[in-house]
Amino acid sequence: MRTGNAVVGTAGGPTVVINQSVLGVIQETEKSMHIAHLFGARRGVEGIVDREYFDLLRQPDNMLDLVAQTPAAALGSTRVRPDEDYCYRILEELKRLDIRYFFYVGGNDSARTSRIISRVAEDAKYELRIIHIPKTIDNDLLVSDHTPGYGSCAKFVASAFIGDNLDNRALPGVKINLLMGRNAGFITAASILARFRDDDGPHLVYVPERPFDLDRFVEDVEAVYTRLGRCLVAVSEGIHDGQGKLWAERVSVLRQEHIERDAFGNLQLGMGTGSLADFLAGTLRHRCKNIHRVRADVAGYLQRSYPGSVSIVDSWEARLCGQMAVSYSVDATANGSVALLRLPGSRYAVGTKLVDLKAVAPDDPPFVKTLPDKYISAEGNNVTNNFREYVRPLIGDLPRIGWFEQIAELAKFDAT
Amino acid sequence: MRTGNAVVGTAGGPTVVINQSVLGVIQETEKSMHIAHLFGARRGVEGIVDREYFDLLRQPDNMLDLVAQTPAAALGSTRVRPDEDYCYRILEELKRLDIRYFFYVGGNDSARTSRIISRVAEDAKYELRIIHIPKTIDNDLLVSDHTPGYGSCAKFVASAFIGDNLDNRALPGVKINLLMGRNAGFITAASILARFRDDDGPHLVYVPERPFDLDRFVEDVEAVYTRLGRCLVAVSEGIHDGQGKLWAERVSVLRQEHIERDAFGNLQLGMGTGSLADFLAGTLRHRCKNIHRVRADVAGYLQRSYPGSVSIVDSWEARLCGQMAVSYSVDATANGSVALLRLPGSRYAVGTKLVDLKAVAPDDPPFVKTLPDKYISAEGNNVTNNFREYVRPLIGDLPRIGWFEQIAELAKFDAT
Secondary structure (H helix, E strand, O other): OOOEEEEEEEOOOOOOOHHHHHHHHHHHHHHOOOEEEEEEEOOOHHHHHHOOEEEHHHOOHHHHHHHHOOOOOOOOOOOOOOOHHHHHHHHHHHHHOOEEEEEEEEOHHHHHHHHHHHHHHHHOOOOOEEEEEEOOOOOOOOOOOOOOOHHHHHHHHHHHHHHHHHHHHHOOOEEEEEEOOOOOOHHHHHHHHHOOOOOOOOOEEEOOOOOOOHHHHHHHHHHHHHHHOOEEEEEEOOOEOOOOOEHHHHHHHHHHHHOOOEOOEOOOOOOOHHHHHHHHHHHHHHHOOOOOOEEEEEOOOHHHHOHHHOOHHHHHHHHHHHHHHHHHHHHOOOOEEEEEEEOOOOOOOEEEEEEOHHHHOOOOOOOOOOOOHHHEOOOOOOEOOOHHHHHHHHOOOOOOOOOOOOOHHHHHOOOO | OOOEEEEEEEOOOOOOOHHHHHHHHHHHHHHOOOEEEEEEEOOOHHHHHOOOEEEHHHOOHHHHHHHHOOOOOOOOOOOOOOOHHHHHHHHHHHHHOOEEEEEEEEOHHHHHHHHHHHHHHHHOOOOOEEEEEEOOOOOOOOOOOOOOOHHHHHHHHHHHHHHHHHHHHHOOOEEEEEEOOOOOOHHHHHHHHHOOOOOOOOOEEEOOOOOOOHHHHHHHHHHHHHHHOOEEEEEEOOOEOOOOOEHHHHHHHHHHHHOOOEOOEOOOOOOOHHHHHHHHHHHHHHHOOOOOOEEEEEOOOHHHHOHHHOOHHHHHHHHHHHHHHHHHHHHOOOOEEEEEEEOOOOOOOEEEEEEOHHHHOOOOOOOOOOOOHHHEOOOOOOEOOOHHHHHHHHOOOOOOOOOOOOOHHHHHOOOO
């Protein structure tokens, strides 16, 4: 490739390791003979159109180390999905700055944006190498074995369920946790890493890959509660009914119909996952007279931004993807997306590969990867323990737990 | 005190360091010449009445180390608040096992229980030393400078806001987080530790110590949003209106009135903090046309059970309180509660003191400690930065963050 400048941007929901990928780009660019300046676009493509940049090769070294371990996108992020017209404006700015290398960190949408910019540049015969760097906590990107951002999110979810399972043991009842993932159950499935003992939760796991039936849910919880005296449940925010309608929307519609105006004047109940959580808890309270304590929480943005539980493996892989993007940009003969591939063998190891943007952002469905059938129980209400083999290596270390051993004869102790 | 056996139990909502206090009791009991057996009652007072115990002096050492760092109550916990009759049943069992030392780890209710048992034993002329060991994430116990469990909860909240503030910077909008604390704002106030730069959130903090006015809330958020283009808000679950009615209940009543039966048959929307969160977000969406992205999350049980963010200071103090309880039980001439006192001086240091159970569980209000006025802004919509001096030493280490420096001339960069 020819010599020129480079730009890097980040898009979509932040993760705790997205800055690692940016740091990987910075590190590798510093070594490159082909790139003179590295522009950090603020808010992804918005920063290019608005001409707002950070000078990434002139940052203090000690600050870079801190940025690398800082959650969320230090460059800022964007929800803008550029159309062709927007991409022409981008191209004009790239020309102005002699940018020949474009690194875009993001998920499905960003891969698609990269594809459009790639085509626009080609049409204009502007020599540009554009490399998409994978990022999403949802882990729903095609081709890659997994995506940077997922491992840390999975570690947070696993840790949260380790704590909540112990909490639920200490004060038994029914506890429901709603987890992110509109289309794919990978995040929710990570909750099974909290299972150490036979009766550890989550006892039920509902993913968007299977329809969610409310009657069935009530029966499932009652069965577990009858057996164990408690029940811990993991539910994807993306659960839908048999007709494909999101339960979060059903609950909202329910509410909109009934509460347009209310006793306090103009107040309106909002819609969202908090209501879905309360709805599920309320349904159990209403229908199961033998169940006394029910609580539902929504893990929310903590899943993508909590700074205390970053996976070391995830950090390293995010950095690697950034580095490899620069490396591929100089050597490869085509634009593409960096994919993480799990290498065969009994010990966990990954490699990277540059794949066609079209493979990650295809014209026809499926547009996203979902949880494979082999990890979902036949009844569709659980994730099987063999998912552990897939997810465990991505997490790094997990909190270890202990418990008191029951020594039976003590119960019969008699004072003399 | 006379020689005999001992029992330890834990009550109320678990914390991540409650097991440290139990371990402190075990360690100190092992050294004691006065105590032969140490019974670990399952589920607090319930285990005594049900005769269910762990033999705590016969646990494997390596398991004890693990239990110490494990969240939630390894002995199990209880919500039972014994009356006098229940305490007589407890006394019968203590007599049966020749238990002369009773250690009860918990909050206000447990201190009150300890008071009743103390009186019942005294009336029966049964020689019993009962020591209450403080524990509550709410930090609302009287006398103590702070309570074991709070430091780790505060660390979790601070970490969560550090992440969420960066997330909100990367993708600007309004973000509301609901935090535990029905009467006291200590947990919510810990969110201010996320402020590093001038424009860092939380920008608004609402605690139960001040009435929450919905119109005022909307104005507050709009003002911050207009100034910064984003707004991060910390809200206590315990906020109430000018008449002292909980907002969580108001929202529930609202809902109950409107949705008794609905379009889907027998479904009922539940009540809870998720609904309050969605209600606050919905109100902003409805009233503020210029604000586009609004999301509200409820931190939930993670605040008391998340295993990845334990404060080392909190762990140590929880252990200390357990150890001192045993120490006081042998030496002191009266029953009481272990209090943590902050020693004067510029460097943080604590000591313990055995205080009267009546001081912690008094007959007349105030029954709980609340956030002092000096930490609440005059407008009642924020917690001031001087709260940092109080809370920071309790947290141990916090995640450090970095950011890219803006270098202005680059924005004007022109390719040659």
